[in-house]
Amino acid sequence: MRKPVIIGVGLTPVGEHWRLGLRDLAAEALLNAMEDAGVDKVDSLYVGNMASGSFIEQENLGALIADWAGLGNIPAVKVEAACASGGAAVQEGVKAVMTGLEDVVAVVGVEKMTDVWPSDATRYLAYAADAEWELFHGVSFVALNALIMRRYMKEYGYTEEDLALFAVNAHANGAKNPYAMFKKRIKVESVMKSPYVADPLKLFDASPIADGAAAVIITTEEKAKEFVDNAKMVEVAGMGRAIDTINLANREDLLILKAAKVAAERAYKMAGISVNDIDFFEVHDAFTIMAALSLESIGVAERGKGAMLAKEGQIAVDGNYPIQTLGGLKARGHPVGATGVYQTVEAVWQLRGEAPNQVANAEIGLTQNIGGTGSNITVNILRRV
Amino acid sequence: MRRLLKPIKDVGIVGYGAYVPMFRIKNEEIGRVWGVNGFPIQEKSVNNLDEDAITIGIEAARNALKRARINPREIRALWFGTESKPYAVKPSATVIAEAIGATPDLDAADFEFACKAGTEALQAAIGFVGSGMAKYAMAIGADTSQGRPGDHLEFTASAGGAAYIVGEKTSETLAYFEGSYSYVTDTPDFWRRQHEHYPRHGNRFTGEPAYFHQIVSAAKGLMEELDYSPSDFDYAVFHQPNVKFPLTVAKILGIPKEKVLPGLLSGIIGNTYSGATLVGISAVLDIAKPGDRILWVSFGSGAGSDAFSLIVQDAIEEKRELAPKTMDYVNRKKYLDYALYAKHRGKYIM
Amino acid sequence: MGRPMQVSRYWRHFKEKYRLIGGKCKNCGHVHFPKRPVCPECGGKDIEDFQFSGKGKVVSWTIVRNPPSGYEYYKPYPIALVELEEGPVVLAQLTDVDPEEIDFGMEVEMVTRKVREFEEDGIILYGYKFRPPIK
Known part of the structure; x- marks a missing residue:
């Protein structure tokens, strides 16, 4: 297998892009990434997107975006794994390069969420759950996470304030990211004062609905030299992906993200590292509870101790386990199908040493992207070349 | 006949x-x-x-x-x-x-x-x-x-x-039917047309010619056919659009209030319409003894009444x-x- | 409240939803909900219908205050994970209960209620919900 490296990244700010449509956002991110990589054409395009059919009545995103960005008659497809679509699209791009089928691959993650009524957005997001046995009952995605959150607090004795610390950390980091939706620090009290969306989960426990696109250019280590210096190269050293029951009620254990555990183990093995070698973690904090569970499931914290890391201040950029270094889903924003690619872009910044909120001497970073309530999870390990 | x-x-x-x-x-x-x-x-x-x-x-x-x-x-x-x-x-x-x-x-x-x-x-x-x-x-x-x-x-x-x-x-x-009797006339005291949200009713016309006439006729018809008098019944349940009407029926028929009250729930649950006497009878069956005889007379606007005589059996307990x-x-x-x-x-x- | 999809989509699950019918593996006896083509316990593929008693306990719950479109009229409503006495956990709405009364381990029983209606001219969907037992 060939060694895959990322040589270019591009993105749009995350936010409410009233004047830009999905194709505009995707093309902008894509062209930025190509410029960053110094390439003027790619062999193929993988699009990470969750729900364009529902949000903007548009499928066939491969054709739409490749055409709009002027990439010519290349192969281009959409990769869908709910909110993990971005992470999965990166993996598909990497696979294409590793197997030798394609030399220079573009991956773009994009979601346009603000063109629908809020209650419809809530509905479309819930399409990632089990339509027949969950959504049928009027459940929202927030509600599903609230069910986990309440059980987590009960089982381990945490309070809503404890979990709020994840949001506080995300905002502290997002404040330094020019591309973040919320560039504002918040306090635990602000989280506590925000209204319940699905008790005990509050508005500020949740990541915002947003528009955005992010892109990366992947090639082989050999080929990369034609375009960029070593300093710009970041290796995709490990990948893992796994599913779990789509229906939350069918899980053996409500408080373990089994898919994350399996995916992380695979990724660590492929990269030849252990969790202790990782310098920072971009985990999927769509809700504060998911940050806690993710840290436990990928082996950073023991079972029931994820929220303790936040209480102990270990998740800050200068802590032992920095997470959400550029705001995470909570502060950077969560344009669902794009999120996994945003995480990848941010990890590349950290490993190049050019992040606006730099983790000192970062060598290895992890991105973890969750689809559904943990039913489809990707873990990628990125390493400085 | x-x-x-x-x-x-x-x-x-x-x-x-x-x-x-x-x-x-x-x-x-x-x-x-x-x-x-x-x-x-x-x-x-x-x-x-x-x-x-x-x-x-x-x-x-x-x-x-x-x-x-x-x-x-x-x-x-x-x-x-x-x-x-x-x-x-x-x-x-x-x-x-x-x-x-x-x-x-x-x-x-x-x-x-x-x-x-x-x-x-x-x-x-x-x-x-x-x-x-x-x-x-x-x-x-x-x-x-x-x-x-x-x-x-x-x-x-x-x-x-x-x-x-x-x-x-x-x-x-748990209780068997001795017989029943139905009494029906075309008496439009209450109706709802297609596509209308609410029914219309004839106000006081819903009383004497509609409710009282049908229920009393049905009850009397049943008793005559079975050769019973009001005193043969241990309980009576009449359609109950309110509390007053069924008690008035009992008075007309000469049935003591005590035999009506156990199955008269309209004062605390209202008029459940098609469910009214059925819920009243279920309340009576909840407490009746084997051998008890129950008079059951419904009323439907438009109008008509069904009357039944029930005998409670041992299985009820x-x-x-x-x-x-x-x-x-x-x-x-x-x-x-x-x-x-x-x-x-x-x-x-x- | 949103246009219905073709009724076939809902109709094929009426029985399971009206009555809380799941699956039982003929090979290992494992019961699960909803009924699956492959036993999650032993991988057996011979699965028969299984009627649950409808009795269970609340494992976790939430109050939906911002529902997905189509459910707005009902808000706020409780949704719970209920562990059935036969083992499986199901997600469903709780009904006839105040949010303050709900607690971990609260006993509940299944009832069949309206789950969703589609506009004035659409179909009405019924399904299982849970409530505190009558007795």
Whole structure:
């Protein structure tokens, strides 16, 4: 297998892009990434997107975006794994390069969420759950996470304030990211004062609905030299992906993200590292509870101790386990199908040493992207070349 | 001319079950909104947001099945009497039949005859089983009744229902029918046209020529045919649009109030329309002794009455314990103010 | 409240939803909900219908205050994970209960209620919900 490296990244700010449509956002991110990589054409395009059919009545995103960005008659497809679509699209791009089928691959993650009524957005997001046995009952995605959150607090004795610390950390980091939706620090009290969306989960426990696109250019280590210096190269050293029951009620254990555990183990093995070698973690904090569970499931914290890391201040950029270094889903924003690619872009910044909120001497970073309530999870390990 | 309705075979009730939603609104609260005082009843039941005549019918039917202890697949007809059908066209009975596991080897239909649709279904069930056509038939009466906001009816129109499983008379029969009698005339005291949200009624015309005339005629007709006098009955349940009317009927017939009160629930749950006498009878069956004779007379606007004479059997003692009793539902209550009541009744335009 | 999809989509699950019918593996006896083509316990593929008693306990719950479109009229409503006495956990709405009354381990029983209605001219969907037992 060939060694895959990322040589270019591009993105749009995350936010409410009233004047830009999905194709505009995707093309902008894509062209930025190509410029960053110094390439003027790619062999193929993988699009990470969750729900364009529902949000903007548009499928066939491969054709739409490749055409709009002027990439010519290349192969281009959409990769869908709910909110993990971005992470999965990166993996598909990497696979294409590793197997030798394609030399220079573009991956773009994009979601346009603000063109629908809020209650419809809530509905479309819930399409990632089990339509027949969950959504049928009027459940929202927030509600599903609230069910986990309440059980987590009960089982381990945490309070809503404890979990709020994840949001506080995300905002502290997002404040330094020019591309973040919320560039504002918040306090635990602000989280506590925000209204319940699905008790005990509050508005500020949740990541915002947003528009955005992010892109990366992947090639082989050999080929990369034609375009960029070593300093710009970041290796995709490990990948893992796994599913779990789509229906939350069918899980053996409500408080373990089994898919994350399996995916992380695979990724660590492929990269030849252990969790202790990782310098920072971009985990999927769509809700504060998911940050806690993710840290436990990928082996950073023991079972029931994820929220303790936040209480102990270990998740800050200068802590032992920095997470959400550029705001995470909570502060950077969560344009669902794009999120996994945003995480990848941010990890590349950290490993190049050019992040606006730099983790000192970062060598290895992890991105973890969750689809559904943990039913489809990707873990990628990125390493400085 | 023989007027008594009596099938070839002796039939009776093998299972019964009632259901009343948990929500109540006091007449005072309705009066507060419309500036009315002096009320027909104390309070009435109100359906939850997720309840309709079908769901009420389902729970009543399940309770009846628990008492009957039969395989639902042996029910060969399910007839559902209601005037608040969730669908104008599409049977409600099929939903209930599916929900209780009675499908597919059965007949099913919705019956409508204002407030006597439930006993009308029962008459049909008696005939179906009594003729030997079927082993068991289920009759249900249930409503989430409509009353125009501010109208007299709004103070009483309520939600509830009960189900009866009719079978051939055996030791499993908890009460059997001695006979029945139906009295029908064309008397338009109350109606609702297609596509209208609320019924219209003839105000005081609904009394003497409609309610009182039909009920008294049916009760007298039944007693004459069976050669009984009012004193032969231990309990009497009459259609109960309010508290006053059924007590007046008792007075006219010479039946003491004490025999009527156990089955007179309208003061605390309102008028459950098609469910009214069925719920009243279920309350009586919850307390009656073997050997008791019960007079049961419904009334449906338009107009007509069905009258039945029931004899309670030994099986009642054991079977009544197999499902929640009527008063378990009646006593389970949560009060709504008018704003929430309006929400429960689907009055808000979204 | 939103246009219905073709009724076939809902109709094929009526029985399971009205009655809480799941699956039981004929090979290992494992019961599960909803019924699956492959036993999650032993991988057996011979699965029969299994009627649950409808009795269970609340494992976790939430109050939906911002529902997906189509459910707005019902808000706020509780949704819970209920562990059935036969083992499986199901997600469903709780009904006839105040949010303050709900607690971990609270006993509940299944009832069949309206789950969703589609506009004035659409179909009405019924299904299992749970409530505190009557007795």
